[in-house]
Amino acid sequence: MISSPQRFGLALALTVATLVSAPARAGLAIQNWTTPNGARVFFVESRALPILDVQVDFRAAGTEVPAGKAGLAGLTQGLLDAGAGSLDEEAIANRVADLGAQIGGGADMDRASLTLRTLSSPTERDGAVDLLATLIGQPTYPAAAVEREKARTIAGLREAATQPDAILARRFASAVFPDHAYGRLPTEESVASLTRDELAEFHRRYYTAARATVSIVGDVSRAEAEAIASRLVAGLPAGEAPVPGGAATLPERQTIRVPHPSAQAHIAVGQPGIRRGDPDFFPLFVGNYILGGGGFVSRLTGEVREKRGYAYSVYSYFAPQREVGPFQIGLQTKGSQADDALKVVGTTLDEFLAKGPTEAELRAAQDNLINGFALRLDSNRKMLEQVAAIGSFGLPLDYLDTWRDRVRAVTALQIRDAFRRHVKPEHMVTVVVGGDGDKTAAPKNGATR
Template sequence: MNPCQLLVCTFLALAAQLTQAGPKIEFWQATSGARVFFVENHTLPILDVQVDFAAGTAREAQGKAGVAQLTRALLDLGAAGMDETQIASRMADLGAQLSGGVDLDRASVSLRTLSMADKRGPALAMLRAILTSPQFPTQVFDREQARSVAALKEALTRPDTIASRAFWSAMYPAHAYGRHATPESVNALGRADVLAFHAANYTAQGATVTIVGDLSRSQAGLLAEELTGGLMPGAVVGPVAVPELPLAGEQRIAHPAAQAHLLLGLPALKRGDPDFFPLVVGNYSLGGGGFVSRLMKEVRDKRGLAYSVSSFFQPLGQLGPFQIGMQTKKAQANDALKVTREVLAAFLAQGPSEVELQAAKQNLIGSFPLRLDSNRKLLDNVAMIGFYGLPLDYLDRYPENIEKVTAADIQAAFARHVRPEHLVTVVVAGE
């Protein structure tokens, strides 16, 4: 072993030791049926709480695209006799913050508050009111619906939005992950649709509560009972349907933009898949490692075909996408696409070199502590673990699982998950 290899191995060993002691995650089920995940952290007088519901856009009924986003937008704009101004004023007086959003799988409501009882208690009472007694006022519904329609109309003029929507529709042509809200679908929604979506999906059985911060285990238990006790029980939430893999194909969409937008990918990775770590390490070498990745070197550095090009895996409740994306001049779109396909084909055939493998591990392990260096980041990670049912020692073992990946593991995992016969391509504004 030469000195450089010895240095890399020593760094990996030390980094693994330093990052093995992840946060202690405690789990239990509330009386309501909601699942609860708790990390006790007294470093700062801060408490972060997030409640996730299986109420993402994939849960929308056919013809109701947009109802998930509209429901979440309205949730904290009127509750328990308070209008949106009163809710906002009360939270500001307490120094607390509400946030959240919707993605394909889940809808979330988050609260950050000071942990002192005189601040924590009223802030949590507000969160409970929003979760259990939303009012969805008619005037606010009308306003937010109009705002959503206007935002969609504006977004649909942009080439990046057009490319993304066409790409997801091509990857998931007959699946909920490939459906999109349109101005027409949102405009057709009524307040009754929001009420029905909320009643069906914002339930205790579909709820995951994540608590991180300055609280004891007994206090966290009481908090979870109070937050979820008023939720409707609901039915046990089943998984989203498994998507069928698309046939490989290419779609070109005309647009007057100066830059062409290129996207390549396919449904590839589900949360909890044992190939997750080989795919993450391999993707760092392929297109996830910035200037050290193959795609960046070949497409940008050697040929100047794009300012930036990258790849990533987005694991979801069902097969989420592997995606390569870039922007380039219209006249260069075909050349950039050709080089990208060649780089991907070579990586699938050969896997990473030993130098690439060690560099990927060094970066992923060395940067891992930065993913846990704040209450908010801890909350995000633990909420993901809880919602998707990952092992409670997932964060403890992350560096270990990265370190043990081999080049052969990567090549085999990519062969299983990134199959060219299912790779779809979308080019917007290309020539």
């Protein structure tokens, strides 16, 4: 995450305090074009507030990182504001504060992102856009800052290695994606090995116009948006369009138990699920709401929490990514109850795969999802998130306009068939971390690793 100050200037704060967001519309009127050097742009004009929100996404994330260098994408992105052009770190921070802007971002396995929020008045807007363009195109990666952030990252990894949730996430990812970049997370060794030259080379190779998607939402015209987008990527080389990545193979069914002195057992069950844009997305999305995504109205909550009291919270989700992202069921329970809770989870999932949802469950899920749709678009920031996802992952421009109709069109048979295609119990991975502080007997089932 870029470390710029996260605050607006007084003018912006006072302006926002006196205005309210416009009512969310059915969808968004997304305009789309390509800059002369090849960056794709997605724009929504929104005049409710005098604010401009921008997100620039690059295919410069974990999937592009060589084996043994996990952490390279995050450091490359996170140090963009440590020095750029003629500005050092302090000058950049002061400039952000003077403009009353917010600059942020992050990197995951699919995207490295930078975000900007600024007043839409020309002086503040143009200054903020110029600064963001400098950070994107001219980072200097000072050696002292690189070593400082490496040390900070390593300290964070050491702390995370003591936390059961962090241990669970790491072990689950490596087990579900054993031969794919999604399973290669930063380690102390991989981060320690990174050099300033490697960061600069990664930026040179992957921060290009052909790998960039610019999303703009706010109080500007189409002509102004075109000028903003062109300014942001003008200093970037054209580069080459990214090629599709390799697909993840399905893992072997296994249970992994990781000792930890916590009283609660932290549990994840899952496997590779679906990619962004999969034609089965809507049946899986609606079906998962019924299975474990709908909170207190889901089947897993009813069976695991309400009937048996094994866990306060149990959930499931599909996390579509550029390649196949995970399907995951998660919960925490007393160590002595872990095996019993897992049996209930397995039985509930098996029954859902066999029969699918009831018509009553389907109607209730569709009503809840459709009625809550407006909350996905009730602010400029949420609009920006949706537009950026549409642009980055190649979703149809009318994706949001048709979203509610596609949810309503899902049938119980489609849900059952989609789950059977994508959820394979013979490839399910179970990871259990901790619970040793509560166990009264050794685990009854599953391999210990």
